[in-house]
Amino acid sequence: MSKIKLEYIWLDGYTPLAGLRSKTKIIDGDVASLTLADLPMWGFDGSSTKQAEGKSSDCLLKPVGLFRDCTRTNAFLVMSEVLLPDGSPHPSNARATVAEDPDTWFGFEQEYFFYQDGRPLGFPENGYPAPQGPYYTGVGYSSVGCVAREIVEKHIDICLAANINIEGVNAEVAKGQWEFQIFGKGSKSAADEMWVARYIMMRLCESYGIDVEWRCKPIRGAFDTPLDWNGSGMHANFSTKHLREVGGKAYFEKLMAAFSKHMDEHIAVYGPENHLRLTGLHETQSIDKFTYGLADRGASIRVPHSFVNSGYKGYLEDRRPNSAADPYLVAGRIIKTIHSVPTN
Structure with missing residues (x-):
């Protein structure tokens, strides 16, 4: 088991240009066998990214892509969708609106x-x-x-x-x-x-x-x-x-x-x-x-x-x-x- 750095990446709620945000989570795991299914959901303060109000600021990060990060030791980049606390897609979550179409x-x-x-x-x-x-x-x-x-x-x-x-x-x-x-x-x-x-x-x-x-x-x-x-x-x-x-x-x-x-x-x-x-x-x-x-x-x-x-x-x-x-x-x-x- 190793300490693994996961850099969760998501899109904020700024308009007309969404900005990229990220933060690092440390987990225990096997670097060689880590898969997307092994990654936990995480949260962030949506009131600081124009995705929630301060009185109810919790937003969730759902991992959707895992990429090895060669610039850091035992590290991965984790592309994430933003969800509301109930698990539904956040209004800023454009990825969730794209129809699944493996042939396109x-x-x-x-x-x-x-x-x-x-x-x-x-x-x-x-x-x-x-x-x-x-x-x-x-x-x-x-x-x-x-x-x-x-x-x-x-x-x-x-x-x-x-x-x-x-x-x-x-x-x-x-x-x-x-x-x-x-x-x-x-x-x-x-x-x-x-x-x-x-x-x-x-x-x-x-x-x-x-x-x-x-x-x-x-x-x-x-x-x-x-x-x-x-x-x-x-x-x-x-x-x-x-x-x-x-x-x-x-x-x-x-x-x-x-x-x-x-x-x-x-x-x-x-x-x-x-x-x-x-x-x-x-x-x-x-x-x-x-x-x-x-x-x-x-x-x-x-x-x-x-x-x-x-x-x-x-x-x-x-x-x-x-x-x-x-x-x-x-x-x-x-x-x-x-x-x-x-x-x-």
Whole structure:
């Protein structure tokens, strides 16, 4: 038996952006054989996280994901849902609203900015760096600086050690902007791992005196001005068993009609301030329009060549979710729209 550190992670009740919270519980157990079923429920003070009133502040944490934490000795990260004292889902618990669907797969592309001293990492104290161009997938100090890649590499290793299915990483279009991608099979696994990967990145950056800026448009300005820099998205690639195995142009067109019909419901959960990002510029479609197109990064939904060439089978990419969106809400809304379309 060993002393095991369990870092319980949950989402607070702040709006429009839920924040990550965590605290450590020490238990006795066997590190090698520990499973999710071995983890106890725990509690916290919801009055300090905008999830309860002080006169009745108890909230519960239900473990839903277990990830090895290689940064600490005998330690695990525990993704948790927030419950009310009676055991029912808390109103802030978006995960509990996602329909169970093991055949729906998601891949999220998480963009973000590193921030230090109130500005993107690499921005001078006064003025601006060179215009966008050399930063995307860039290499060299002038493009990515001296610390960002070090953080990104450590983040990859910690995620892989935790069995998080991180599939790729790259420097993005704007100075100080990066991206990582998470893939998961099932309606909730990619979202679970995305939240834990976000947590790992934020905790890792603490020791560098750097913050992670998840907002979708932290650098704002009119087109073709020094402030006109790309925003950040969390593009949602999705696939169902029917899309992978049957597909067909007729079904695809019905699916796109449903996405168009439910456009407002999608935009409502695709992240705050999305009107600042979805302008029709910088490879986005305007927030009040729905379009789809073959390999079109300026469409609401990008249709890969592989999808069409395979007989309208495979995966599709919804480019509208932004970097601050809750992946649970994104997944839940996409699933609802898919389920509204008959497959016969």
